[in-house]
Amino acid sequence: MSSALETLGIPCWHSFHLLTTHFGDNEMWQDAIDRKFFNKGEPFGREQFDQLLHCFGAVSSDTPAIAFADDLIAAYPEAKVVLVERDIDKWYESYMHAIIGNMFNPFATLVYHLDRAYIHPIGKVQKSVVAGWAGITSRRDAELKARDKYRQHYAMVRELTPPERLLEFKLEEGWDPLCKFLGKEVPKSKFPRLNEKGWFDEKASLLLTEGLRKGLVKVVPWAVAMAGMLLAWFKYFG
Template identity: 30%
Template sequence: MGQKPSVPRPGTKFQVIGAGLPRTGTASFSSALEILCDGPVFHCGTQATLGPTLQIKQWMEILRCWLAGSESDREIMLRVLKRQLDGYAAVTDSPGAQFVPELMELYPDAKVICTIRDPVAWEKSMEQVRNATVPWYLHLVLLPLPGLMYFIPYLHLLAAQWEKLYGEAIPTRHTYDRHIAWLKEVVPEDRLVFFEVTEGWPALCEALGREIPKDRPFPHINDADAVDEISKMHIRRGLTRWVVILAAGTATVAWVLHR
């Protein structure tokens, strides 16, 4: 989790809907769920940036259908959402956290767990994410990378969903507060758990009715470091691919001119 995409395992029972926003410890939470649920976890941020191209394209289709809002679009959205999560034990991070009502419909037995943190610290952390994804050159750099060529349009769809759901596309602490209030409206009280990753195994195991793993420390993954490292890695990959493309183009032009 965090810097390695999960691979679906056919036959895995879906058990947990991760309702926490990005930068609330979702990478650590995902790794813990993999242990407790004994199955792969779909961490949306990781899968969108490191997973198969099909996954980010399917999220784009799901988001477009959600934004369109018609009954036929909703049917398509539910069908694609089910296909996207087939073989996973849980989903965490956004946009999964914005599809809680739909996921509860698809998985009526799944527990809804929202990772939380201090709203002020969350707002500052989200600003760091936004700064890493808004450089004007990013779309051009990512263009030659399969999958990542869709990343900026995908972010635009995410922003549109957040604006429709929370009233603002740029995350602030009010976004955080509105998300918590929204969850309390759409999730039955006996099905919703709020969890802070600093609580570790005891609180999470109690929520899921599992025993604390022996000799397995609770995973702690720094989301900020993971985002920075992944961002830098993709920029390096994109620039390297452009060097190859430009070199090949230059060689081709030189060959044509000297024929």
């Protein structure tokens, strides 16, 4: 969906920006999460969201932004909302693989603790928003709660959004209803349909590999130094 909006000339926020061009925004997102879900201050309003999203014209509903859908609808009463309808079982399979599978993967957890400068703040945002918003702190939690949270979220968006501002949209409908709703010309190109699973696998692999490399750069010298000290100790006292 974000690719479609970009094609229409609407810069769209996506969580992948937090891994790349807007890595520095993780700190502010963490503040927003802490305020809303963990009682660490007043929740964000339009002023804070303007600062966080100032260079975007749309927001994709992935984490952490999805947890602030109600706040964003209230903060931007002039905004239009596109609610993308998906088969819940296909969504669940994708969510469990892409988000939960990586979040609670032992290798990802190792990298999360090794790379405190890069992977840790990214992982903390994702872990804390899923815990605060959906009550998910383990894979088992996700298995029990994810589908219900999906249904609750869609019901909330429908309840909070005035009908004239809401488009319930299926990706297979293509450009026509979306462009009519947004007041945009229909592009000549085909409606973008990315392989979400493949795309996320590629990005997650690159992310974890880079995080592991950075973590090892810090850990290996320490480990070598410790090994040297132990060797010297054994030579002296052995």
